[in-house]
Amino acid sequence: MFLEPGFLGTRAAFFMDMVTIYFAILPFLLGLSIRQAVIGNIKLHFRSQIFILLLTLVMVIIFELGVRISGGFMEYVKFSSISYDFFLMYMAVHIFVALMSVGGWIYLIITSYKTYSKLGREGMKGHRRMGKWIFAALTLTSLMGCSIYLFLFVL
Numbered sequence: 001m002f003l004e005p006g007f008l009g010t011r012a013a014f015f016m017d018m019v020t021i022y023f024a025i026l027p028f029l030l031g032l033s034i035r036q037a038v039i040g041n042i043k044l045h046f047r048s049q050i051f052i053l054l055l056t057l058v059m060v061i062i063f064e065l066g067v068r069i070s071g072g073f074m075e076y077v078k079f080s081s082i083s084y085d086f087f088l089m090y091m092a093v094h095i096f097v098a099l100m101s102v103g104g105w106i107y108l109i110i111t112s113y114k115t116y117s118k119l120g121r122e123g124m125k126g127h128r129r130m131g132k133w134i135f136a137a138l139t140l141t142s143l144m145g146c147s148i149y150l151f152l153f154v155l
Contacts, residue, residue: 001062002069010153011079015066020149022059026052027139034135042116049109056102082151090151094144101137108134 006017029052037045067073077087112127 002066012149012153013066013070015062016149016153019059019063019066020146022055023142023145026056026142027135030135030138034131042121046109046113046116053102053105053109060102076152080152081155087151090144091148094141094148097137097144098141101134101141104130104134105138 001018002013002015004014006012006014008017008020010017012020029048033045033048033052036042036048067076070076073091077084080087108127108130112124115127116124
């Protein structure tokens with residue numbers, strides 16, 4: 001999986017194609033989960049958020065293992081037409097946004113579960129606002145990750 005050729009027709013490995021496809025559909029998965037909350041299916045919303053979070057963490061682990069097994073960041077960058085300095089800054093921003101958004105997502109899930117257990121829907125007023133920010137940050141992270149794939153393997 002880590003050294004096998006990918007399925008998207010680029011020079012990327014299988015794991016890179018798989019992870020990129022996952023992150024391309026992540027905002028849609030989140031949207032479907034959020035829709036469950038909007039229509040009042042709170043249990044399915046909560047369960048799907050946990051499932052999506054865990055699946056996202058598995059994909060990040062697969063990505064990190066694959067990058068290290070296949071030679072690391074420098075191995076990928078040397079074949080890119082994008083300047084190293086730009087790529088390094090872009091990666092730094094991407095990693096920062098990713099860490100903050102996933103950290104916020106975990107925080108939101110934990111605090112929302114505690115609040116909902118104690119107060120029900122009435123205690124969830126700040127949840128929607130924070131959820132919108134987390135959704136936006138995760139979507140930005142996904143878009144940046146997909147663009148990194150383009151920088152490395154298409155452009």
